[in-house]
Amino acid sequence: MNLSATPVRRQLHTPPVPPSPYPYHPGSLLSIMDLSMEGLSRILSRATALENQNPLERMRILAKRRVALLFYESSTRTRTSFELAAKGLGADTTLVSSLSSSIEKGESLKDTGLTLRALGAEAIILRHNSSGSAWLLESETRLPVLNAGDGMHEHPTQALLDLRTILAHFDPSTKTCCPDLNHLLESKREPVNLSGQSAAQGVEGPAFPFAVNAETLAGVTVTIVGDILHSRVARSNMLLLPRLGARVILCGPPALLPELAAAAGPGISIERDFETALAQSQAVMMLRIQAERLAGLQVDLEEYKTRYQLNEQRLATHAPMAIVLHPGPIIRGLELTAGVADGPQSVILEQVKNGVAIRMAVVERAMQAAEQGGRA
């Protein structure tokens, strides 16, 4: 045997990767990639329609149907808005959290899910500290599962509400986002017609007042800043926004933003210099440093602030017309200053408000599919 020979690279046929069986249930929302363009449009439309609907009428949509919230991690916005969304549609909700349930006694996710199903839950909303847990829960229960954040992986409803927030500030004629409040109020009453068809008619509106397509956000640049490595919000957004034509810039230090993040999908690039990234952006999404997931990683917070904190001066100099988003919880004085969080370019509280509308649409979608019994 001749070991000194240079190995010959041959083109070999190798075993193919089998197609994914997920989602098992058409009502599930596990990954933002589960949604087709039409599915995205439908959720955005239903969010607007449900938000504008008479609350008493809306209560009949899911009257007395059962939705379970299963939360293995603490949460303020996501949990409350999912709960308000389900209740707003008339559903009964029950919250199971890891600290006040048999999970503490060692019950597995599978058994917890099966128990909730036996109790009559027709859909489960899951927040969990392990990446991929929503897939496990769906495959074991075969119920519609709504991923409310799985570890460092995905947070699809957050990406949807971020998209709704961006669209609300988006001017399709100039292809820019605008923080101006008047524009916002106007767009609330009469959703921006992106498909070029006639304007929305009344609160019910046409089928897709928010019909989105691969060009909808063409020309828009969204910069996501900070702890990308540990962020499920970043992952869902970087997969979603380029599908609508936006360019996503990831910005942060190598320890929190590995080079291979740019390979996660099309339309993603990395810019280490915050101000260079800001200057190109119509929307800036700030992230919290996730101390609970750093796993021994040392981050010099003072240096981080110097390079990546969004303060008024930086914003005014490099992106005076951009909107500022943050999925929360925000740490004032760390990733952004109080002045920016409370300033005119901040849309952080609108994001929270949009969360309820988006989650109503997503819960409705799950429960309608549940009623039809899902896929065989």
Added chain:
Amino acid sequence: MTALIIRGGQLVDPAAGVDAPKDIFLKDGKVAEIAAPGKLKLANGAEVLDAKGLVVAPGLVDMHVHLREPGQGYKETIATGTAAAAAGGFTSVAAMPNTVPVNDSVETTRWMLAPERGAVVRVFPIAAATRGSKGETINDFAALKSAGAVAISDDGRPILKDGVMRETLAAAARVGLCVIQHAEDTRLTQGASMNLGPMSFKLGLRGMSAESESSIVERDIRLVTELRESRAHLHIAHTSTAAALAAVRQARRSGMRVTCEVAPHHFLLTEEHVGLYNTNAKMCPPLRSAADRDALIEGILDGVVDAIATDHAPHAVHEKEVEFENAPNGIVGLETALGLSLRWLHKEWRMPLGRVLSLLSAQPAALLGLKGRGTLAVGSFADVVVFDPKAEWTYRAAEGKSKSRNTPFDGWTMQGKVRWTISEGRVAYDSLP
């Protein structure tokens, strides 16, 4: 002892350089006679196995399995694990010491070898390098060898301390055993559950770098080089990266006694096969990149890889039905190694049958110093596998002999169906009993 005649088959015995139609006579657990079809002289009145159209080859040797006994009989027992081995064509399996307790003693080694364990093929215990596989105090290798240990390893718990590894290599060399290293710098893989790369980033899982494997391989090769005079033998278990394989290749060129094995899942699958958190695609070392996988195939085809070993690692169903990060590492492999090797290495990538079988028998037998195994020369142990090389079949994990079902190959097409497996002259597996 019973006597058996295997008649009408094609004998493929790479170690003896035979690939011809032969009849074989097995007697008293040994190969008694080999002759051209119909020409056996010594055999009379023995039971006849009709091997027409079948390949008759030395029983396969798996130098890396986890039989889970003592201590974890709910995953596998020596009886069920060896039954799975027999179904897969294996007649010799080398059992890793990460049992409960760790096999670091003469007592445990003897317990594993006791007839009460119900082994249907031969079990060769691999003894722990250090007390409790904690990587601190070296065991008495001479005593372990005389109790039956065939190699030294702290599999699953790599020996990180340079001094301890150097001492292990030197002490094992003195008693003529090889040291099998699970090459993983666990200081770099804390909390990691798959290969480090675009996939791990996308899935939000912490990743194990290729360097966490190759750096230990390179360190160990340095130690072997320092111990050159002692003829220390380093064997790299489940080699999974191009970088580690390149280090082995380089060491061999320099004349070092450094060998390596590759598992079927590493030469067939990549990190993409993790899919959406398939815990049956979680093992350590993890499924790597396509470039790593291609390098392993190349290494098998060009001969730098010394053996195919399964790293058969059974786990109960409930242990794998958990969050990916919390699932234990490992997959079963004894019942799929031959079928996958023939399907891909032989049929797809055109590796001669004799070379594939050699990687699964003669070569691992030689690495472990198993005399009279891995060949069917007259006088060798009557360890035989008889299989239909052309038969294609679909593997169903639920129908397997192993106690566990954790495999990414469920439903895959295999090539080469085992008809009989014969261990020291006794039929250990018969596909049509």
